[in-house]
Amino acid sequence: MSDLKKYIKIAKGITIQPADEHIEDKIIERISKVSDRDRTLLDEKFLGYIKKHNSRLYLFTENIKNNPLRFSMLLAGLLLIVFIIFYELKKLDLFSSEQKTYD
Amino acid sequence: MEKLDKHNQKQIDEKTLVKKSKEGDRAAFEQLVRQYSKYVYTTAFFMLRDSHDAEDISQEVFVKVYLSVSGFRGLSSFKTWLRKLTVNTCIDKIRLKSKIKNKKVSLDKITEDYEVVFEKHAKNLEKDYFTSQTVKDVLEIIVDLDENYRIPLILRDLQDYSYREIAKLTGKPIGTVKTNIHRARNMIKDRMKKADKKQ
Numbered sequence: 001m002s003d004l005k006k007y008i009k010i011a012k013g014i015t016i017q018p019a020d021e022h023i024e025d026k027i028i029e030r031i032s033k034v035s036d037r038d039r040t041l042l043d044e045k046f047l048g049y050i051k052k053h054n055s056r057l058y059l060f061t062e063n064i065k066n067n068p069l070r071f072s073m074l075l076a077g078l079l080l081i082v083f084i085i086f087y088e089l090k091k092l093d094l095f096s097s098e099q100k101t102y103d
Numbered sequence: 104m105e106k107l108d109k110h111n112q113k114q115i116d117e118k119t120l121v122k123k124s125k126e127g128d129r130a131a132f133e134q135l136v137r138q139y140s141k142y143v144y145t146t147a148f149f150m151l152r153d154s155h156d157a158e159d160i161s162q163e164v165f166v167k168v169y170l171s172v173s174g175f176r177g178l179s180s181f182k183t184w185l186r187k188l189t190v191n192t193c194i195d196k197i198r199l200k201s202k203i204k205n206k207k208v209s210l211d212k213i214t215e216d217y218e219v220v221f222e223k224h225a226k227n228l229e230k231d232y233f234t235s236q237t238v239k240d241v242l243e244i245i246v247d248l249d250e251n252y253r254i255p256l257i258l259r260d261l262q263d264y265s266y267r268e269i270a271k272l273t274g275k276p277i278g279t280v281k282t283n284i285h286r287a288r289n290m291i292k293d294r295m296k297k298a299d300k301k302q
Binding site: 004007008010011012013014015016017018019020023024026027028030031032034038039041042046049050053054055056059065066067 | 132136140141142144148155158163166167169170171174175176178179184187188191217218220221234237238241260265267291292295
């Protein structure tokens with residue numbers, strides 16, 4: 001498996017040489033001919049997608065849903081930090097109140 | 104360090120080009136096309152296994168991007184946005200093809216030859232013929248897989264999609280997606296073993 005992972009990792013960085021060498025020029029030429037008719041490509045589904053991906057809240061919730069483990073660990077870490085701060089403050093508070101009783 | 108600088112430079116260039124494209128600068132957009140057309144073509148080719156379809160998808164994706172780039176807020180990188188647009192457009196094409204032909208696209212056997220270009224790791228791979236050949240073999244096996252296995256595997260392993268996203272895109276339960284990806288990896292390993300034994 002680790003071998004396969006290694007090869008797939010390398011495969012991520014490859015490109016396929018297009019059958020037509022001038023594909024970039026073809027795309028650029030196609031763009032120069034864009035007309036109102038092409039706006040039909042931007043259908044409701046596509047516009048919905050664009051709208052969603054322009055929303056920070058949507059991207060944030062998607063990120064949580066796609067990485068639930070990472071999010072749980074982050075949350076647990078934050079809670080631990082909050083707990084430690086609270087515990088230290090409480091200890092300080094107790095210490096100062098003990099000092100007051102001595103005084 | 105030099106690598107990091109190059110990466111940062113590329114990102115700055117990309118941001119500048121996107122900003123200029125949003126303002127209607129055609130030359131900047133053309134530069135983006137030159138920078139990413141092969142990336143879009145490659146993604147489409149692996150998903151559709153057809154050079155003509157991959158070319159059509161490349162044109163369609165860039166027309167969509169051209170018409171909607173002014174609305175791109177840049178909350179994710181341009182490449183991520185482009186990748187998702189390409190994958191969505193390919194999935195739509197696969198669905199349409201399946202409907203028209205009333206059968207799975209994957210039943211067509213791939214007959215086309217294609218040339219693999221190593222962009223990253225290129226210098227090391229030139230020295231390591233065995234590794235580059237194995238990568239080509241792995242890709243050949245992936246391209247030859249049935250659609251039910253190929254698409255989830257490509258999305259997961261080559262495009263870094265989560266299982267949840269793949270399930271949403273393909274309209275299959277998450278458990279099925281996980282099983283199919285696991286089987287696909289096993290198929291690749293089996294075929295690699297068989298090829299090794301033959302040699």
